[in-house]
Amino acid sequence: MKIANRQRTKDILQKHNIKLKKSLGQNFLTDNNILDKIVAEANLSSEDSVIEVGPGIGALTERMSEAAKEVVAVELDNRLIPVLNEIFEEQDNVSIIHGDALEVDFDSLIDGDYKVVANLPYYITTPIIMRFLEESSGAKEIVVMVQKEVGERMVASPGGKDYGILSIAVQYYTEAEIAFGVPSSVFIPRPKVDSAIVSLKVLDYPRAKVEDEDFFFKVVKSAFHQRRKTVRNSLSKAPFLSVPRDIIDQALEEVEIDPRRRAEKISVEKFIELSNAIYRIY
Structure with missing residues (x-):
């Protein structure tokens, strides 16, 4: 049996x-x-x-x-x-x-x-x-x-x-x-x-190339830290991502993400673009 x-x-x-x-x-x-x-x-x-x-x-x-x-x-x-x-x-x-x-x-x-x-x-x-x-x-x-x-x-x-x-x-x-x-x-x-x-x-390789994998996941974690807030506010105020707001604003504009959007509406690919932009500027 x-x-x-x-x-x-x-x-x-x-x-x-x-x-x-x-x-x-x-x-x-x-x-x-x-x-x-x-x-x-x-x-x-x-x-x-x-x-x-x-x-x-x-x-x-x-x-x-x-x-x-x-x-x-x-x-x-x-x-x-x-x-x-x-x-x-x-x-x-x-x-x-x-x-x-x-x-x-x-x-x-x-x-x-x-x-x-x-x-x-x-x-x-x-x-x-x-x-x-x-x-x-x-x-x-x-x-x-x-x-x-x-x-x-x-x-x-x-x-x-x-x-x-x-x-x-x-x-x-x-x-x-x-x-x-x-x-x-x-x-x-x-x-x-x-x-x-x-x-x-x-996947043989992650979905897209990130400048720094640890930094990418910090950006994602920060964006969802206060889920009901806009991505701009979440990234600016998260305790584990010390990036000035003007750099956040510049990166969001560069990758064409509306700063009033919430994290739950941003795709994996867009998060990768955003992380890379913040990393390069910062």
Whole structure:
């Protein structure tokens, strides 16, 4: 019987006397159809190496091991390591790593390029994704399950309430889309919110050249610091961007952004132009 079955999941947890921790975001998937759709979305083949974050008791790990060349699963909860080792002791293409995904050097786990496929713990979704995008050279495609609301923010276009810093950061590095939704009813225990599978195709190069990447993200963070204010006021008053107002005004005029516009209406490309202009003038 597959792990992704409500009774099998309960039996494994009971056998090892494991009580799930809400603090670790432990919600285990029990629907094999969803797993099949995840593997199909990631387009896994016998040529692919995969990193999985937060395997739990291995439902997704098991399914991916049938399709991929190798799966390296990084699990924080030390109680689950012997469970995973027992389940996959005869699977030569599965490696279980006990570690913190916020600290592990992912590129050292696999030689060459890899895909990231995971049911991410909700409480650290954003920092984990940003680690792969900012610090990894090997991650070429990321297919992850996230809270539906977070997925909508990742793929949001300018002009709506969902568009913000996360949207810009993700879309600066990737082509992002929501592949499909996942109802809360297919998890043990059942979370309070629905989920979504997000597909991020990592670009060979960021969307456009920035003069200074750290400065670019400071500009974006500053612009959204007081979301209801105009971009001119936000950039002028943000505590982490010490740029005189006359330079802000000059840069906005140069890149043809109305200073009365709010940050949520400015595209990723325009933010890049604005950041570059401020950087050059300043």
